[in-house]
Amino acid sequence: MIVLGLVLLVVGFLLGFHLLVTLGIILLIIGAVLMVAGRTGHAVGGRSHYY
Template sequence: MIILGIILIIIGLVVSVPVLWWIGVILLVAGAALAILGATGRAIGGRKHWY
């Protein structure tokens, strides 16, 4: 999710499409939040690991 967010941000900046840039930022933030919560060992949505 984090990598997809970074790719969308780069494509959005190169092609000058702000929608792709915003979707990339949202995916990046959501992926980082899930990674941080997963690193604490807490179950997220009933699952301990997100692959």
């Protein structure tokens, strides 16, 4: 999810399409929160790893 967010962010900046930039930022934030929750030992969606 973090990689997809980065890709959308870069493509959005290069093409000037602000919706992609917004979606990229949202996916980066969600991915980071899930990564932190998974690394602290909390089960995310019933799994210990979300990937």
